[in-house]
Amino acid sequence: MWKTVLRRVLIMIPEVIVLSVLVFLLAKAMPGDPFTGSIGPHTSAAQIHQLKVQAGLYNPWYQQYWNWVVHLFHGNLGTSFQYQEPVTRIIGERAINTVWLALFTMVLTYAIAIPMGLYAGRHQNHIGDNIIRVYTFVTMAIPPFVILLIALWIFGYVLGWAPTTGSVSATASGTMGTVLSRLQHIILPGLVASLTGTVNIVQYLRSEVIDAKHSDYVRTARSKGVPTTNVFRHHILRNSLLPIAAFAGYSITGLLGGSVVTEMIFSYPGMGLLFLNSISYRDYTVITALVLLYGLLNLLGTLLSDIILTAVDPRVRVQ
Amino acid sequence: MADEENHFLKIEDVSTAFKIQGKYYPAVSDVSLDIHNDEIVAIVGESGCGKSTLATTIMGLHDPAETKIGGKIEFEGQDLLTLNEDQMNKIRGAKIGMIFQDPLSALNPLKRIGDQIQEGLDYHTKMTEAEKKARVLELVNQVGIPHPERVIRQFPHELSGGMRQRVVIAIAIACKPDLMIADEPTTALDVTIQAQILDLLKDIQKENHAGIILITHDLGVVAETADEVAVMYAGQVVEKGSAKQIFDNPLHPYTRSLLRSMPQKDSENDDLYVIEGSVPSLQKMPQDGCKFAPRIPWVPESEHEAHPTMHEVEPGHRVRCTCYKNFKFQDEA
Amino acid sequence: MSLIEVKDLEVHYPIRSGFWNRVTDEVLAVDGLSLNIEAGETYGLVGESGSGKSTTGKSIVGLEKPTRGQILYKGKDITKPRNRRELDYNQDVQMIFQDSLSSLNPRKRIEDIIAEPIRNFEHLDKNQEKLRVLQLLDIVGLDADALYKYPHQFSGGQRQRIGVARAVATNPKLIVADEPVSALDLSVQAQVLNFMKRIQRDFGISYLFISHDLGVVRHMCDNIAIMHRGRLVEIGTRDDIYNHPMHIYTKRLLSAIPETSVEGRAEARAHREAVEREFQENQSRYYDKDGKVLPLVDVTDTHKVALPADEIDKEDK
Incomplete structure (x- = not known):
C-alpha cells in the first residue's frame, strides 16, 4: 500500500510544476508589476526602468519563473496593493479563520x-x-445563499443568538475566551453550510445502502444466518460508506478554500471573502497567491481521496 | 451436525407471489416436493420458470412486504414458513446452506476469504477462535483450493472464477448443513471446472449425508448428477420422477420439447426443435388450465384438464395435466 | 483459395507493474495462431475462458490490433487499415456478440439499429431502406411492429436475432459469432441456431463460431479448432475432433461435457477422472518447458494436432 501512496505522491510532482507555471504565466499576463501603486508621480521613467532591471523584469520568462519559485519557497509571495502587507501574512490570518470554519462544517456535515x-x-x-427525502429535496431546491440570509436574519438579527459579522470578538480575552468567541462566530455559518452540504451525501449514501441491501453478497450473508442488524453492520455499512470516505478528501480541501457565499453573507474574514475582495480591488498578487493555493488544495484533495480509497478498498491496492 | 436420522424437507403446495404495481402475481404456484438426505433433487427449467424463487422461498430470503407465500415447507419437524426471522437465522447457514450462481457478486468484495467462510461458524457454533481458524482451513482444503493459508487472507477479486465458486461452496458447507441448495452453481464456469465442481458437490454430500437441491437449466448437468428431477414450467412442476424416468421416458410435452431442442450427436443436418411462442411474463401468465397449452396449439383442448393436477404414471413418476397421454409432435403425426 | 487466412497471429497485452508502472511482461492472448476459413463453411473455435478465442475473433473483425502476423482476405493483409478500406472489408465481415443487450444501443429503435450498417455502406432512399430492414427482420422471424421498438422491449432470444439481422444487413461474406447463444435458454438457443443455419444456406455466409459449448459446436460446425493458452492444440473436421481426438487437452474438454444419459453416469465420471489424471501426469509432454502448446503436426489431410514427437511415431505404427 505504501508503494501505491508514494507513487501517487510522485505523480503529483509534475502536476504541481505545471500548475505553478500556469499560475506564473497568469500573473505575468495581468496588468501592472510589483511597483504599481508604490511609485509616486515624481519618479522618473529612468528610475522606474532602473527598478525594473534590478527586479529582473527584463529577464527571460524562465529566469523570472525561477526567481518566483525561489521566492515562493522562502514564503515570499509579494506584497498586497490593497493592504500594503506581505501576501503570506494576509493569507495566513485568513487561513486560520477558514480552517476553523472548514473543520467545524466538515465534522458537522458528516455527523449529520x-x-x-x-x-x-x-x-x-x-x-x-x-x-x-422531503428535507433533502427542499434544501436542494432553495439556493444556499437564500437559506444563509434567512438564517442570518432570524438567528442573527431577530433573535440575536449569534454574531452577524467577524470571526472573533475584539473584546475576547484569554485562550478560553478566544476559543469560545470563535465558536460563537462559526456556529451559525457552519451549521447552515453543513445542512446544505449534507444533502448530496445523504442522497448518495441512501442509494448506496439500498444497492448494497439488494446485492448478492448481502443475500449470501443472510443465507449464512447472519442476523439483520449484523448484516447491516458487517456488510452494508462498510461497503456503502466506502465511496463517501473517498469523497471526504475532496470535500475537506474544498472547504479549506473557503466558501465565498457563506463568508460574504456572514462577513466572515476567511479566504473566500479575501478572494472576492482581491478581485474587486484588482489586488493581483493576492489573487495569484490564492489561485496557486486553490490549485494545490485541489491536487491535495485528489491525493487524499486516492489514499483513503487505497486504504479502505482492497481492490484498488492490487492495481 | 448431521445425525443419522433421515432428515428431510417436505414442500407442500408452496406458492410465492410478487407484488407488482399493487397486485400479486404468482412466480411459483402449488409446488410439492420431497427431498431426502443422501439425495440430489434437480429442479430444472428455463429462466422465469420460478426455480430460483422456490429456492429463495425455502431460505426465507424474500421481503415479506413484497411477497405473499402460501403452503407449507416442513423441515425437520417444523414449518419454515411459520418461523420468524430469528428462528430462520438459526436454520440458515446451520442446517440449510445455499450456493449461489455468480461467485464474484456473491462474495463481499471488501472482506477476506477466511472471514467470509468463518462468519457462519461465528453465529452457529461455540468454537473458540483457534478452532474456527482450523475449521476454515479444513474447509478450504476440502473444497480443493491450493495454498489454503494464503487464500484465506486474500480478497475475492484475487481468485479465479472456479476458485471463487469453491469458496462459495465452502461457505455453504461450513456448518455441515443437512440440506444444500445450489442455484446454478456451475453456470458461470468453464466445462472442465464445471465437472470438477459437480464432482466436489457429490463428494461433500456423501461425506455429510446431506440432501441437495440442484437448480439448473442444463439438462446435461441434471443427467450427470441428479437422483430425482422436477421439471418446472411457468411456476409449476410439470413432471417429476427419478433421473432415469425423466431422461428415458419423458412424458410431459414440455420435458419432451426441451430434450428435443438440445443439439444431439448427428443432428448437424437437421433444424433443432423450437417450441412455439415464448414463455409469458409474470403478469400475462394464464391463471388456470394447462399453462403449456399455448405452446402446443395443435393439441385439442379436450386433451387438457380444466384444472391440471399431477398424475402418477408409474411409482414415483408424476406428470401434470392429461395432455401428455396422446401427445405427438407436429412432424410425428 | 480460402475466404480468410490467418497466419501466425499474435496479440499481446502489456502487463504493467512495479513502482514505475512500466511494462514488465506481456500476456500472450494469442500466441501464433494460423487457420483458414473457407467460403460458406462454419468454422468452430473452441476454448475455455482466457484461451484467446475472443481475441482471435476480434482481431479478424478488426476490433483488436494484432501484435504480429497476417490476416489475408482476397490475398491482402487486412491488419493494415488501408487494405481494409480498399476491400470494403468492414462491410464483408460482421460480428455477433454474446451479450445482446449491451451490444445494441438502448436509445435507438430497432429500425435504426438494423439500418445503421446499411447507411454506412449503401446509399438507399428512405423507402428502399425500410423495405430492406423489413426483409431482414423477416429473415430472422420478427414482425414489422418490431421496427419502432427499443432493444429492452425484446427477450434475449429476440435481441440476439436482431443482432443477427444487423450483421446480415450488409450482405457479409463472414460473420464472427462470439458465444452467440451462451446466454440463452435451451429452446431459444435452438431458434437462434436454426436461423443462423438458414441464413447460411440462403446467403452462403461463412461463420467463425466461437464457443465453449462443445454440444452446440458439434451441431453447427464443419471444421473445428481447439484453442488453449493462445495457441491451437488441434484442428480437424467434426469427425476428427469428436470421434478421434488426439490431443490430451481436447480429450479433457470432451470428457467434461455432461451426457444426457443417466446410466453411463458412473462410467462417465470414472472416464473423466482418468482423463484428468492423465492430463495432470502427462501434461508436460504435450506442452514445452514454458507451458506453451507444441507446434501442430499433420496427422491426416484434415487433422492437425500439437503432438510431441514420440506420440507421432506411435500414431504412425
Whole structure:
C-alpha cells in the first residue's frame, strides 16, 4: 500500500510544476508589476526602468519563473496593493479563520449526513426516510445563499443568538475566551453550510445502502444466518460508506478554500471573502497567491481521496 | 451436525407471489416436493420458470412486504414458513446452506476469504477462535483450493472464477448443513471446472449425508448428477420422477420439447426443435388450465384438464395435466 | 483459395507493474495462431475462458490490433487499415456478440439499429431502406411492429436475432459469432441456431463460431479448432475432433461435457477422472518447458494436432 501512496505522491510532482507555471504565466499576463501603486508621480521613467532591471523584469520568462519559485519557497509571495502587507501574512490570518470554519462544517456535515443517509437507506420508504427525502429535496431546491440570509436574519438579527459579522470578538480575552468567541462566530455559518452540504451525501449514501441491501453478497450473508442488524453492520455499512470516505478528501480541501457565499453573507474574514475582495480591488498578487493555493488544495484533495480509497478498498491496492 | 436420522424437507403446495404495481402475481404456484438426505433433487427449467424463487422461498430470503407465500415447507419437524426471522437465522447457514450462481457478486468484495467462510461458524457454533481458524482451513482444503493459508487472507477479486465458486461452496458447507441448495452453481464456469465442481458437490454430500437441491437449466448437468428431477414450467412442476424416468421416458410435452431442442450427436443436418411462442411474463401468465397449452396449439383442448393436477404414471413418476397421454409432435403425426 | 487466412497471429497485452508502472511482461492472448476459413463453411473455435478465442475473433473483425502476423482476405493483409478500406472489408465481415443487450444501443429503435450498417455502406432512399430492414427482420422471424421498438422491449432470444439481422444487413461474406447463444435458454438457443443455419444456406455466409459449448459446436460446425493458452492444440473436421481426438487437452474438454444419459453416469465420471489424471501426469509432454502448446503436426489431410514427437511415431505404427 505504501508503494501505491508514494507513487501517487510522485505523480503529483509534475502536476504541481505545471500548475505553478500556469499560475506564473497568469500573473505575468495581468496588468501592472510589483511597483504599481508604490511609485509616486515624481519618479522618473529612468528610475522606474532602473527598478525594473534590478527586479529582473527584463529577464527571460524562465529566469523570472525561477526567481518566483525561489521566492515562493522562502514564503515570499509579494506584497498586497490593497493592504500594503506581505501576501503570506494576509493569507495566513485568513487561513486560520477558514480552517476553523472548514473543520467545524466538515465534522458537522458528516455527523449529520452519515446517520441520516444510513437510516434512510435502511428504512427505505418508511416515515423517517420520507421525512429525510422531503428535507433533502427542499434544501436542494432553495439556493444556499437564500437559506444563509434567512438564517442570518432570524438567528442573527431577530433573535440575536449569534454574531452577524467577524470571526472573533475584539473584546475576547484569554485562550478560553478566544476559543469560545470563535465558536460563537462559526456556529451559525457552519451549521447552515453543513445542512446544505449534507444533502448530496445523504442522497448518495441512501442509494448506496439500498444497492448494497439488494446485492448478492448481502443475500449470501443472510443465507449464512447472519442476523439483520449484523448484516447491516458487517456488510452494508462498510461497503456503502466506502465511496463517501473517498469523497471526504475532496470535500475537506474544498472547504479549506473557503466558501465565498457563506463568508460574504456572514462577513466572515476567511479566504473566500479575501478572494472576492482581491478581485474587486484588482489586488493581483493576492489573487495569484490564492489561485496557486486553490490549485494545490485541489491536487491535495485528489491525493487524499486516492489514499483513503487505497486504504479502505482492497481492490484498488492490487492495481 | 448431521445425525443419522433421515432428515428431510417436505414442500407442500408452496406458492410465492410478487407484488407488482399493487397486485400479486404468482412466480411459483402449488409446488410439492420431497427431498431426502443422501439425495440430489434437480429442479430444472428455463429462466422465469420460478426455480430460483422456490429456492429463495425455502431460505426465507424474500421481503415479506413484497411477497405473499402460501403452503407449507416442513423441515425437520417444523414449518419454515411459520418461523420468524430469528428462528430462520438459526436454520440458515446451520442446517440449510445455499450456493449461489455468480461467485464474484456473491462474495463481499471488501472482506477476506477466511472471514467470509468463518462468519457462519461465528453465529452457529461455540468454537473458540483457534478452532474456527482450523475449521476454515479444513474447509478450504476440502473444497480443493491450493495454498489454503494464503487464500484465506486474500480478497475475492484475487481468485479465479472456479476458485471463487469453491469458496462459495465452502461457505455453504461450513456448518455441515443437512440440506444444500445450489442455484446454478456451475453456470458461470468453464466445462472442465464445471465437472470438477459437480464432482466436489457429490463428494461433500456423501461425506455429510446431506440432501441437495440442484437448480439448473442444463439438462446435461441434471443427467450427470441428479437422483430425482422436477421439471418446472411457468411456476409449476410439470413432471417429476427419478433421473432415469425423466431422461428415458419423458412424458410431459414440455420435458419432451426441451430434450428435443438440445443439439444431439448427428443432428448437424437437421433444424433443432423450437417450441412455439415464448414463455409469458409474470403478469400475462394464464391463471388456470394447462399453462403449456399455448405452446402446443395443435393439441385439442379436450386433451387438457380444466384444472391440471399431477398424475402418477408409474411409482414415483408424476406428470401434470392429461395432455401428455396422446401427445405427438407436429412432424410425428 | 480460402475466404480468410490467418497466419501466425499474435496479440499481446502489456502487463504493467512495479513502482514505475512500466511494462514488465506481456500476456500472450494469442500466441501464433494460423487457420483458414473457407467460403460458406462454419468454422468452430473452441476454448475455455482466457484461451484467446475472443481475441482471435476480434482481431479478424478488426476490433483488436494484432501484435504480429497476417490476416489475408482476397490475398491482402487486412491488419493494415488501408487494405481494409480498399476491400470494403468492414462491410464483408460482421460480428455477433454474446451479450445482446449491451451490444445494441438502448436509445435507438430497432429500425435504426438494423439500418445503421446499411447507411454506412449503401446509399438507399428512405423507402428502399425500410423495405430492406423489413426483409431482414423477416429473415430472422420478427414482425414489422418490431421496427419502432427499443432493444429492452425484446427477450434475449429476440435481441440476439436482431443482432443477427444487423450483421446480415450488409450482405457479409463472414460473420464472427462470439458465444452467440451462451446466454440463452435451451429452446431459444435452438431458434437462434436454426436461423443462423438458414441464413447460411440462403446467403452462403461463412461463420467463425466461437464457443465453449462443445454440444452446440458439434451441431453447427464443419471444421473445428481447439484453442488453449493462445495457441491451437488441434484442428480437424467434426469427425476428427469428436470421434478421434488426439490431443490430451481436447480429450479433457470432451470428457467434461455432461451426457444426457443417466446410466453411463458412473462410467462417465470414472472416464473423466482418468482423463484428468492423465492430463495432470502427462501434461508436460504435450506442452514445452514454458507451458506453451507444441507446434501442430499433420496427422491426416484434415487433422492437425500439437503432438510431441514420440506420440507421432506411435500414431504412425
